Amino acid sequence: MNAIDRALEANQTFVLDYNPAAISPRPQQRLAVLTCMDTRLSRRALGLAAGDAHLIRNAGGIVTDDAIRSLLISHYLLGTNEFMVVNHTDCGLQQANEGELQATIMRQAGLSCPFPLHAFRDIESNARKQIQKLTTLSWIKKENISIRGFIFDVQTGLLPEVHSC
Amino acid sequence: MNAIDRALEANQTFVLDYNPAAISPRPQQRLAVLTCMDTRLSRRALGLAAGDAHLIRNAGGIVTDDAIRSLLISHYLLGTNEFMVVNHTDCGLQQANEGELQATIMRQAGLSCPFPLHAFRDIESNARKQIQKLTTLSWIKKENISIRGFIFDVQTGLLPEVHSC
Numbered sequence: 001m002n003a004i005d006r007a008l009e010a011n012q013t014f015v016l017d018y019n020p021a022a023i024s025p026r027p028q029q030r031l032a033v034l035t036c037m038d039t040r041l042s043r044r045a046l047g048l049a050a051g052d053a054h055l056i057r058n059a060g061g062i063v064t065d066d067a068i069r070s071l072l073i074s075h076y077l078l079g080t081n082e083f084m085v086v087n088h089t090d091c092g093l094q095q096a097n098e099g100e101l102q103a104t105i106m107r108q109a110g111l112s113c114p115f116p117l118h119a120f121r122d123i124e125s126n127a128r129k130q131i132q133k134l135t136t137l138s139w140i141k142k143e144n145i146s147i148r149g150f151i152f153d154v155q156t157g158l159l160p161e162v163h164s165c
Numbered sequence: 166m167n168a169i170d171r172a173l174e175a176n177q178t179f180v181l182d183y184n185p186a187a188i189s190p191r192p193q194q195r196l197a198v199l200t201c202m203d204t205r206l207s208r209r210a211l212g213l214a215a216g217d218a219h220l221i222r223n224a225g226g227i228v229t230d231d232a233i234r235s236l237l238i239s240h241y242l243l244g245t246n247e248f249m250v251v252n253h254t255d256c257g258l259q260q261a262n263e264g265e266l267q268a269t270i271m272r273q274a275g276l277s278c279p280f281p282l283h284a285f286r287d288i289e290s291n292a293r294k295q296i297q298k299l300t301t302l303s304w305i306k307k308e309n310i311s312i313r314g315f316i317f318d319v320q321t322g323l324l325p326e327v328h329s330c
Contacts, residue, residue, distance in 0.1 A: 003194035003218070003247045004313050010212020011324045018322030023205045025255065025319075029168035037197070037219040037235055040188050047175020050209075053168070054202040057222040059235040065280050066231035070202055070224040072278060076270045077257050082168045090190065092242050105241045109304045113237060115230050139274045148169050154190075157183030159176045 023051040025078065032074040034130075035086040036061040040154050046084075054080060060093045060126075061086055062118045063133040072139055081145050083134065086159070087127040088152035093119050127151050127162040188216035190243065197239040199295075200251040201226040205319050211249075219245060225258045225291075226251055227283045228298040237304055246310050248299065251324070252292040253317035258284050259291075292316050292327040 001009075031053040035041050043055060054074045056067055063085065074080045096104070098119040106112045120126035131149035135142065149162040166174075196218040200206050208220065221235045228250070239245045261269070263284040271277045285291035296314035300307065314327040 002311065003196040004249050004311065006194070007196070007211040007213065007249065008324060008326075011210060011322070014210050014212065015322040020320045020322070025204055025257065027204055029171070031168035031172070032202070037221045037239065039190055039192055039216045039219065042215050044215075045176060045179050046172035047179065048172065050207050051204045054204065055220075055222050056202045056224075057220050057235075058231050059221075059238040062231075064231040064234075066223050066227075066229040069229075069278075069280055069282060070222075072270055072274075073224040073257060073266075073282060074202065076273050077260075077266070084169050084172065092190065092238060095242075101238075101242070105237055105304070108241050109237075109306070111304055113234075113304065115234055117234060117238060139270075139276055139278065141274070146167065146169065155185045157176070157180040157185070159173060161173075 027051070027053045027078065027080055029053055030080045031082045031084060032056060032071055032080040033084045033086060034061055034063065034067050034071065036088055036091060038088060038091065041086065041088060041152060045152060045157060045159070054078070060091055060118050061088070061130070063130045064118070068137065075145060083145060083147045085127070085130050085134065085149040086152050087123060087130065087149070088154055089123055090154045091123065093117065094121065094123065097121065123151055124162060131162060192216070192218045192243065192245055194218055195245045196247045196249060197221060197236055197245040198249045198251060199226055199228065199232050199236065201253055201256060203253060203256065206251065206253060206317060210317060210322060210324070219243070225256055225283050226253070226295070228295045233302065240310060248310055248312045250292070250295050250299065250314040251317050252288060252295065252314070253319055254288055255319045256288065258282065259286060259288065262286065288316055289327060296327060
């Protein structure tokens, strides 16, 4: 059985004690977390329960236009007022530089990738860059939203804070 | 205490039994799930354990360029070969049309949003559109990747499948 069919089978058990009233679509902690799609990251590492936060995830936990779109919707439509950006050590995007990563995909796909992959070398400066990008956006009113950045250390599980300057 | 400080406090407990060897960065089920940032969606609904899959999440579970970037990295760099797109009923992006959503943000932010918010009305046609977009991408070799779409019903917890045509 493939992974998707296994997920559908598991969903049959999940629905048995599913309660639609249990979780509000408005994040209870008024928190939005932008982080990486990586297997080692989870809301458990942040002590978050279902319903506490919006979870926005992409390769790297990068502040892309799409992540900004999600954060704007999270804040202006669903009332979050804290943004937490979590990058992590040993990220796939750190394994090679942009050109090398592009070449790896091109070799296998037979086509070049039409947009940047956001490869990076130094995790601290990458995380700082994300925070800086977010805090300088004119759509985000700093007096209404707290923005903070962290690096999840996959060796220790700890979350040291990163400061933008 | 604010939400981020609570998360950092919870992380102090999380690290006590954290085992860095427990989870591989390569998804064990070779699965990537693209879904919404919504509070009601979780890997539990799909029976997925930590380490099973890449989780890519944005407002709506939309196949944006950034979601495609993440999926390409997931497949070509980290070996996933099944893509599961999960949209859901009662999505925030369904509450109004694109112009109305843009106006809601503009009113509060004092600035217009520089990119589409991907508002939609009909969940089935929206989900079909996402699958169609993904299956027609030339970077994705259909013989190597299974792509399927679902709608999470927030009332029942069920996951009916959506077919692209």
